[in-house]
Amino acid sequence: MKVLKDARRLLAIGVLALVVQIGGPLQTAQAKVFDPVSFTLDNGLQVVVVVNQRAPIVHHSVWYRVGAADEQAGESGLAHFLEHLMFKGTESLEPGEFSEIIAANGGRENAFTSWDYTGYFQTVAADRLEIMMRHEADRMANLVLTDDVVTPEREVVREERRSRIDNEPRGQLGEMIRATQFLNHPYRIPIIGWDHEIEQLNTEAALRFYERWYAPNNAILIVAGDVDPEAVRRLAETYYGPIPAGDIPMRERVAEPPQNGAREVTLRSPRVRQPSLSISYLAPSYRQAEGAEAYALQVLSEILGGGATSRLYSRLVVDQGIAASAGSGYNPMAYDYATFSFYASPRPDGDIAAVEAALRAEIAKLLETGIGEDEVTAAKKRLVAGAVYARDNLSTAPRIIGNALTTGSSLEDIEAWPQRIDSVTVEDVNGLLESVFREEQSVTGYLLPKPTT
Structure with missing residues (x-):
C-alpha cells in the first residue's frame, strides 16, 4: 500500500476518450485512445470498462471519492489508515484472506490514498475477474474491524511514516512546503497524517469514516483488460448491485486566503x-x-x-x-x-x-x-x-x-x-x-x- 504523490506527468496529460451511458444498452462513442464503455448501476455505482486484448489479463479497481482532505480536524491520516484496514477481513473473510486468494490466483494487488481519493486494485488473469468482484464488493459493504487488528495496524502506519517522512529529508521538506503553501486548506496536512494524531486513531473513528464515505454511489469501478463489457455489466450487477446506496455528505473544503508575501x-x-x-x-x-x-x-x-x-x-x-x-x-x-x-x-x-x-x-x-x-x-x-x-x-x-x-x-x-x-x-x-x-x-x-x- 502506498501514499500517492500528486505529480504524475501521465496523469497530467489527462487522456482521453470515453463515453457516458447511464442505464440502457451499452454504447461506445468515437474514441481517441481507450475506447471505453461506461454505465451506472441502480445504486449509483459508476462503472467504466476499457477493453484491451493485448494479454489475457484484467485490471480491476475501485476508486472512492474521499481522501485525506475530507478528514475531520484532529484525525489526520484516517483515510490512509482505513486503506490499510480494508485488508483486515469481512463477515465472510478472515484478515488477510482476500490477499491470500489473490496470490493463490496468481494476481497482484495494492491500494493508494491521495488528498482527494482512495483506491484499491487487483491485476489477475481475465478468467479470475469474478473472484475479484465478489470479494471487493464484500469489503465495500461488510468490513469487520476490532481493536485486535486495528491497534497493531496503527503501529504499522506510524512506522511507515517514520521510514518515509521522519527519516527522509526530502519527505520532511515536502511536508513543510505544503504546510507553507496552504495556510488554511486541508491540502496542507500530510496524507499519511501527523504522528501525534495517527497515534490517537482508533476502531471507532475508522468505522465512522468507512460508514460515512464507503458506498457504491461514492465509488467508481474501473475494469480494464481482456473483457467483454456486457459480461462486466452482469458481474457488476451481481456483486455490487445489491449493495444499498449511502447517504453521502457533500465534500466541504475551505478556501485558501490570498498570499501577500513570498x-x-x-x-x-x-x-x-x-x-x-x-x-x-x-x-x-x-x-x-x-x-x-x-x-x-x-x-x-x-x-x-x-x-x-x-x-x-x-x-x-x-x-x-x-x-x-x-x-x-x-x-x-x-x-x-x-x-x-x-x-x-x-x-x-x-x-x-x-x-x-x-x-x-x-x-x-x-x-x-x-x-x-x-x-x-x-x-x-x-x-x-x-x-x-x-x-x-x-x-x-x-x-x-x-x-x-x-x-x-x-x-x-x-x-x-x-x-x-x-x-x-x-x-x-x-x-x-x-x-x-x-x-x-x-x-x-x-x-x-x-x-x-
Whole structure:
C-alpha cells in the first residue's frame, strides 16, 4: 500500500476518450485512445470498462471519492489508515484472506490514498475477474474491524511514516512546503497524517469514516483488460448491485486566503548529499480553471520542463552547465487547488546559489518576453502524440480515468482533452503568466546539506 504523490506527468496529460451511458444498452462513442464503455448501476455505482486484448489479463479497481482532505480536524491520516484496514477481513473473510486468494490466483494487488481519493486494485488473469468482484464488493459493504487488528495496524502506519517522512529529508521538506503553501486548506496536512494524531486513531473513528464515505454511489469501478463489457455489466450487477446506496455528505473544503508575501522553507540535514530547490505557485485545477487556463498551463509546463529539450533543462543543464537537473511540473487533476512548480539541483560540488539565480533569471525572462508561437505548437504536438502510448500499460487507463472522475472532471472532459490542448494559443499561455507567477505568491523550498561537525 502506498501514499500517492500528486505529480504524475501521465496523469497530467489527462487522456482521453470515453463515453457516458447511464442505464440502457451499452454504447461506445468515437474514441481517441481507450475506447471505453461506461454505465451506472441502480445504486449509483459508476462503472467504466476499457477493453484491451493485448494479454489475457484484467485490471480491476475501485476508486472512492474521499481522501485525506475530507478528514475531520484532529484525525489526520484516517483515510490512509482505513486503506490499510480494508485488508483486515469481512463477515465472510478472515484478515488477510482476500490477499491470500489473490496470490493463490496468481494476481497482484495494492491500494493508494491521495488528498482527494482512495483506491484499491487487483491485476489477475481475465478468467479470475469474478473472484475479484465478489470479494471487493464484500469489503465495500461488510468490513469487520476490532481493536485486535486495528491497534497493531496503527503501529504499522506510524512506522511507515517514520521510514518515509521522519527519516527522509526530502519527505520532511515536502511536508513543510505544503504546510507553507496552504495556510488554511486541508491540502496542507500530510496524507499519511501527523504522528501525534495517527497515534490517537482508533476502531471507532475508522468505522465512522468507512460508514460515512464507503458506498457504491461514492465509488467508481474501473475494469480494464481482456473483457467483454456486457459480461462486466452482469458481474457488476451481481456483486455490487445489491449493495444499498449511502447517504453521502457533500465534500466541504475551505478556501485558501490570498498570499501577500513570498514564503521560504529551508531544511538542512546531514543526510542530504545533493542540495536542491523548488519554487511553487498556486494554480487553478481543472475544476477551478476558467476557459483554457488549465490546458494552457499544461502546454507551458511541457515547454519549460518537458524533458531534455525543454527550456529549463536546455539552458541550466546543457548550455550553462551549472545544474544536474532542472524542470517544472503542473498537474491540474485536483479537486481544489493545483500548483505549478519549478525545480533545480546543482551539479556535484556545485553552487546552489548560482543555480537559484539562473532559475530565477529564467522565470524573469519568461515574464518579460513570454513564450513563442513555435514553442507552443511543438509542445502541443508532443503532448497529443504522447497519448498514443497510453495503452502500453494496462494500469494507465484506470489511473487516468479514476483520478479524473474523483476530482470533478467528467468523461466528456477526458474525451475532449486532445482538442482542448490543440486549441491552446500562444495568447492563452502568455495571458496567464502575470497572474500565476507572482513573486508574492511563491513558496521557495531549499534542501541543503548540514555538516556533521
